Amino acid sequence: MVVLLLGGLLSLSVSAQNLPADTLQEATTMTLQVGKVAYRGDSIANVIFPPLQKFPPLTFKNAKEAQKYQQLVANIKKVLPFAKLARLTIVETYEVLETLPSQAARAAHLKAMEEALKQQYMPILKRLSRSQGRLLVKLIDRECGQSGYQIASAFLGSFKANVYQGVAFLFGQSLTKRYDPTGDDFMVERVVRLVEAGQI
Numbered sequence: 001m002v003v004l005l006l007g008g009l010l011s012l013s014v015s016a017q018n019l020p021a022d023t024l025q026e027a028t029t030m031t032l033q034v035g036k037v038a039y040r041g042d043s044i045a046n047v048i049f050p051p052l053q054k055f056p057p058l059t060f061k062n063a064k065e066a067q068k069y070q071q072l073v074a075n076i077k078k079v080l081p082f083a084k085l086a087r088l089t090i091v092e093t094y095e096v097l098e099t100l101p102s103q104a105a106r107a108a109h110l111k112a113m114e115e116a117l118k119q120q121y122m123p124i125l126k127r128l129s130r131s132q133g134r135l136l137v138k139l140i141d142r143e144c145g146q147s148g149y150q151i152a153s154a155f156l157g158s159f160k161a162n163v164y165q166g167v168a169f170l171f172g173q174s175l176t177k178r179y180d181p182t183g184d185d186f187m188v189e190r191v192v193r194l195v196e197a198g199q200i
Contacts, residue, residue: 053193069187073200075132076139076191082125083139089117090144090151110155134173138188141179148175 036043060066093113100106128136141147146154152175153161165175181189194200 050197053190053197053199055190055194072187073191073195075129075135076188076195079128079132079136080139080192080195082121082136083143086140087143089113090155093155114156130173134177135188137173137175137177138179138185139192141177142181142185142189142192147178 034048035046037046058069060069093110096109097106100109125133137148140151144151149161149165152164161175168175179185179188191200
């Protein structure tokens with residue numbers, strides 16, 4: 001549901017500002033699985049580490065290119081938790097909608113969710129730069145497997161989705177952009193994997 005805010009927010013974004021550490025909990029920390037396994041009639045500790053990502057080392061032509069990469073890393077670390085939060089919110093909202101008895105109850109729940117999300121996250125998302133907003137739209141597609149437009153259309157209908165898309169278009173953005181991990185977004189995918197593995 002966070003993606004529903006993006007249409008208006010991509011344009012309202014001003015220069016990036018650091019968020020307070022407690023604003024959004026880091027959703028990309030490395031987790032370990034710890035347990036016990038039987039071994040020759042006894043039990044021993046079993047620790048499973050997440051897979052480590054291995055990429056060829058990067059070489060930069062100049063300092064400007066290196067700085068651009070460092071900015072990409074910083075931007076991904078800032079917006080990836082929002083993309084993961086969007087996925088969790090969408091799954092949770094869908095599960096709640098399945099339990100509601102009528103279309104009117106579902107519509108009321110969606111309206112309440114939209115208002116609550118705007119109230120809670122609008123001040124934070126307004127502080128994103130345009131490049132961070134573009135990146136967030138793509139990362140939401142990566143996390144959810146659907147573009148922001150498709151998600152908005154599924155939950156709010158095509159009319160509201162078109163309104164959000166229109167607002168985004170006025171400011172040179174698009175909610176229909178798809179994530180392409182093997183093409184245009186190859187470097188983004190590399191950084192996201194390293195961040196998710198806790199390697200950077």
